Amino acid sequence: MTKSQNTRTAGNTADVVILGAGPAGLLLANLLHREGIDCAVLERATPVHIRTRARAGFLAANTVRILDRHGLSGNLHRDGRLHGSCEFRTDDGHFRLDYAGLGLREQHTVYPQQDLVGDLLDQYLDAGGRVHFETEALAVHGIDGPRPTVTVRTPDGGGTRSGGGDTNGTAEWTARYVAGCDGRYGASRRSLPPTARHHRRDHGVSWLGLIAEAPPSLDAVGYALHGRGFAGHMARTPQVTRYYLQCERGTRAGELPEERIWDELDTRMRAPEHGPLHRGRILQRAVVDLESDVVEPLRHGSLLLAGDAAGLISPAAAKGANLAVLEAELLARALVDDLAHGDGRALERYSAEALERVWRAQEFSHWMVQLLHARPGPSDDESFFHESIRRARISSLRTSRSHQDWFAENYVGI
Template identity: 50%
Template sequence: MRVRDAEGRVRRITGHYVAGCDGGHGVAAPAVPARTAVRDHGITWLALLVQAPPSSPNVLYGVHPDGFAGQMPRTPDITRYYLQCDPADTPEVWDDARVWVALENRLHASVHGPLRRGPVVERGLVRLRSEIRDRLQHGRLLLVGDAATAISPSAAKGANLAILGAELLARALTGALRDGDAAGVSRYSADYGPVIERAQEFSHWMIDLLHPPAAADPHADYQRVLRRSRLRDLSVSRAHQDFFADNYVGL
């Protein structure tokens, strides 16, 4: 590969393998011929960074008829919030007053206590979309992280998958380059693929759990009954709690 350095000189870089770690919009993923299963979930989140301590040290998920809300602690003074919104919305229509009314309502602050407020320092939109590739390598190019798969943030699995993929790739490359055993490289897709698929399945399950059915869905009443049943099972069934914990925390 030839690249141009800061001084404008062309340099040639060589290597035994190439790790595609440049995300979903980089050049590595399109270089791997693969069939890709894509799902646009039709759901949009307003992503917010608030200059305020978290209201709880734990992740909070708000299940509400008006839409999903979530709190994810970041630092002692910065908190991430999410609000499900109309896909046609722009961040600007959500001023601070509207944001806090929705968060207090959907996170049931009247029951659990008021949220710790602060200025909203960042607003953006996240459209829930997932991609699963049937191949993660081509020749000596191996994909990892967001280059290997795109997953919705509903179950917070993106970073977990990236870290595990990096670990699998490191083991495979160590075996090939240090020990002369390329078996790990050869089965990289076979090892990493099922882990991605399991995380994708749980993420999709979480989407159905967290979000109310669309108003235009002819089966909306039925979907609401199923969601209520799932939430009830999570509150009373140890088997369901173990399933949730195993999938949410682990891989």
């Protein structure tokens, strides 16, 4: 059997059924499997899709420590690049923060999320872990009881339901716990009871996210604040760069021609002053509406949430994958204590401990959204007030060492 193929066992049962093969689900699976906890990962997509889907790329220092601690760094230290600078370009000039020398003096490691997912998947499969691709979780049932079930759909209707596959192409998995790591729109969220609280914030801002086959144009993360809207530059590899371009809500990803996109990026990144961007073929594009949400609590009986299923965070501060890794480690420890040692105290604390970190990350992400964007809507007194506050924040970040230390600590950490 080659890597990334589904593994099969007799009967669809596991101590922990993990929904989703992203950073949270795969890290959790690795940590449980090595402790002898029987687990299985159910993923709706194909292995090719999860290995190539471009997402985040900045790993916090603590994320790297977690991966190192468990021997799950994969190719990160070989192929990743340390990064410790960001540059702000505004109407009042530009300045650079070398955050690696500020605050806690920590850096990011630039390593595309799809590469991290591939590393975690390979390590899990090499250790004999179970992954079922193209297996879509539809609903989680019985979370108030001792043996919850997950209804799934597979291409061939495989699995067991009362001794065999269902004629409608569905099957059931039975577990002791279900770990919902399947994102904002997955079955775990759809299966939450009415007592779950959903906290949402629409920031009123949209980005056109781009992956360009072009080398980075500056050796720092670039944040451009412009009257036409925000633009961002984030290196991924020596050959590939991610860009963000603020756009109107409702913009379709494919409606702007490439030349116009590059011209707009040049304008907002102030090419006449700093030099034109390295242009190249745009490989991927998607429109992202900047929204944030948090579910409370993160435990509902036998169903536990982690990653984007626990809370969605705007990409403005690169916290999503880092929160997912942190939550997965917390949850793994708690499940091992409960299933291997009969000690459920850590599981009782999981939600509160994870949410403390989630809300701190949300606070900084919200601060970044306000820093980078003019207030959406018509120009009025309230918009002028918001813009004046924003300029004051930028000025303070440019000149105040204590503000720079605070920024660095929160920018890299959680």
